[in-house]
Amino acid sequence: MFTSVDYEKFRALRITQMALHFEELLKDDGNDHRTPEDLFLTAAASALETRRATRIDKLIAKARFPIPHASIEEIRYLPERGLTEVRMQRYAVHDWGADPTNLLLVSPSGGGKNYIACAIGIAACLNEHSVHYTRMDELARELVIASGDRIAHQALLNKLSDVDLLLIDDFLTIGIDAAAANDLFTILDNRDQRLPTIIASQSGPTYWVETLPDKVAADPIVNRLASRARTINLGAVDMRRLQAKEERARRDHWE
Known part of the structure; x- marks a missing residue:
């Protein structure tokens, strides 16, 4: 699993969320049959969706809608x-x-x-x-x-x-x-x-x-x-x- 030093590197590269998703996938025994490349792409997609959801939340908050x-x-x-x-x-x-x-x-x-x-x-x-x-x-x-x-x-x-x-x-x-x-x-x-x-x-x-x-x-x-x-x-x-x-x-x- 990743160390604190690894996470410092991920933060510098701004891919912490992707690393967290990837680590969760690796820990799941149900993914033992999947290739590392497949897990990597799944983690990347999940991280991008998390980033998009955060960006949307910020846009809605910044707009100041009364409803x-x-x-x-x-x-x-x-x-x-x-x-x-x-x-x-x-x-x-x-x-x-x-x-x-x-x-x-x-x-x-x-x-x-x-x-x-x-x-x-x-x-x-x-x-x-x-x-x-x-x-x-x-x-x-x-x-x-x-x-x-x-x-x-x-x-x-x-x-x-x-x-x-x-x-x-x-x-x-x-x-x-x-x-x-x-x-x-x-x-x-x-x-x-x-x-x-x-x-x-x-x-x-x-x-x-x-x-x-x-x-x-x-x-x-x-x-x-x-x-x-x-x-x-x-x-x-x-x-x-x-x-x-x-x-x-x-x-x-x-x-």
């Missing part, structure tokens, strides 16, 4: 929601790095935009894409705070410009000031035709143009978001109310 358990498999396809299972399964395996097309999720409050956005974002992480989730009010606040430090401000703009998938929830649910709107334009312009953005909102592009404070910047911001975007209109089903009603029924709730 970290959201899953495309758990989405409910009610007829009124404008969703199809085929379309969502495509998003489950979508190569965001190869397709810069934006996605707009639109519905009134309670329509399930937040869950679907998180589910798509987590699926992107499972495919090893970097994702950044933020609400519009949080993003505006981050930009204002960072604006006091030129280096920190530029670093934030660079991060949001270069992440594989940027996901902005509650888009323009509340207004933003002109400085935040200008920064938003910079981010979207940097991403335009290069990297995709997902927008979840209670309203659509027409309202966004009217709401943005800088009318000169409003048209190019909305143009970069909506001109080459896929749109999912989730309809008026209040999923929050529906789920609460079903939960009361399951628990034999009384009032």
